[in-house]
Amino acid sequence: MSGVSNPPVIAVRDLRNAFGEHIIHDGLDLEVRRGEIMGVVGGSGTGKSVLMRSIIGLQTPLAGEVEVFGEPMVGRDEEEAKHVRRRWGVLFQGGALFSTLTVAENVQVPIKEFYPGIDPELMNEIAAYKISMSGLAVDAGAKFPSELSGGMKKRAGIARALALDPELLFLDEPTAGLDPIGAAGFDQLILELRDALGLTVFLITHDLDTLYAICDRIAVLADKKVVAVGTIEELLALDHEWIQEYFRGPRGRAAAAHLGAEPKKEVDA
């Protein structure tokens, strides 16, 4: 699927972020290739969400370069950034739906913003199939976010993120708060969309099942930078304490066994 010769979709170089005295990232590098599903893992407070916010331009880094689709994003003029923005979709942790709009209207916001000329009937049809595609019930379109459960809000958020048929999808803990069936269905959805649309996915997750099931490569955040990038097998071969604990801990082993991708060597209990 991914051509190694292609320029990376996301390139982060020497990124530095800090809140006051507290340094989050220092000299962080990361490349995401076209068409791959990149999982980003790391302990709580290692700055996974901050990294995502830096890439999508919600957080201005202290130093470093961020390129998306080969275009520099740091300090970019808002008008110019718009052209890049419409090529990606973002799902925030809590869904971040606009609370005064219905789910269908939420999905239509980006379409109306970027393609004001679209015929309203087609717009309604687009909203309808996006909503259905995200696994929401047929009566969800006319509901307000406050009437939805946490998992449904997330699905509605996905529907909105997919509204513009983006090439690049940012997902911040998409399966957190979904029931296992819903989470598996969501993993499947991401895989199918990736295959059909050639999506590139930047996925922050704690869900080991998701990591095993759909991620092509995984970037591990620790010590203020990306300490390792690779497939699960490659990561398991590394001698890094946190990585070993993460994938070979009881939950990591369970997820691996469940998906028939047992880590190659077992750790003595």
Place this chain on the structure above:
Amino acid sequence: MSGAMSVTADFSQNVEDGSCVLRFSGNLTLLRVRKLSEQLQAVEADQLTVDLSDVERMDTVGAWLVHKLQRDRGARIVGATREQQVLIDHVAKADQPVQIQRERPRAMVRVVSQVGDWTNNFLRTMVGMLGFFGSMLISTGHIIRHPRRFRWNAVITGFEAVGVQALFIVGLMSFLVGIVIAQQGAVQLRQFGVEALTVNLVGRSAVKELGVLMTAIMVAGRSGSAFAAQLGSMKLNEEVDAMRTIGVSPMEALVIPRVLATVLMMPLLGFFAAMMALFGGGVFCWLSLDIPPVTFIDRLRDIIPMTDLYQTLIKAPTFGLIIAMAGCYQGMQVEGDAEQVGRRTTTAVVQGIFLVIVLDAFFAVFFTSVGWL
């Protein structure tokens, strides 16, 4: 990919073997389909074949258009790549009768139902406030029986937030109102040649009405709203539920300290406000009417009966109770989303000020009838 972005989606129409072939080309994507949907509607043919072999890129919107041709016109699809076929199948699977718009009742029905909702809401709020007052009394009873459990710290914090931090703004406002009353009064009274009575006007209105009323409005705006917002966001964050499960009564931990702090601070603030209004009026009288401060104070002692101060000291805690109760009640009613916090906060302030003024009118009639003129 490069160069392909500028290719507009288009189709050509040919008749081959008795069926109409629509041969699509270019990018069948959201960016390029703007006109395509209408043009496709205009195609009139019974047997359609859709040829996708020249399509460079297709997204779900393009797939949707193809799917619609298949669904509505029974079109046959040829030349689709595996990815395109997956996409079309995907969209076809997602073709469900999704409800997009809410059913809106007719205008007449809507007006009637809105009036009904308002009435219902109003009565519910009144009954709810009464119930809230009742459960406050019960909690107070608990606290009196177990005084050790009471959170005095919260009350002291409340003193600071409601009282101390409001001193500057309440003082400044009252000072200015004092000046305005004196100035406007002097203009009117001059016409009757009794400018000196400005002292009576300022003195009695400040101590009896304005001090406490202006304070109440300021406290409703500052603290009533803060209570509603604080409790509302705690409710949203499930903090209140967490408290209940731990066995802490939100009434005792959150509501009573705030209400008590407001009830105790209101008389002090009201008195302070009255004094500042007198101060403002006095400054004006001195500078503009040549009434020296000593004379001003001497006159005040003659004209302000002690009952004026009693009235203020009775009204102030009552107003405080109403304002704090409205704030806490509205805060505790928050459910659902963050938007409600804003709405409830507004309601708390409006309700607080409204009830204070209604009550003030009752007080005025009552005090007059008991002879506190």
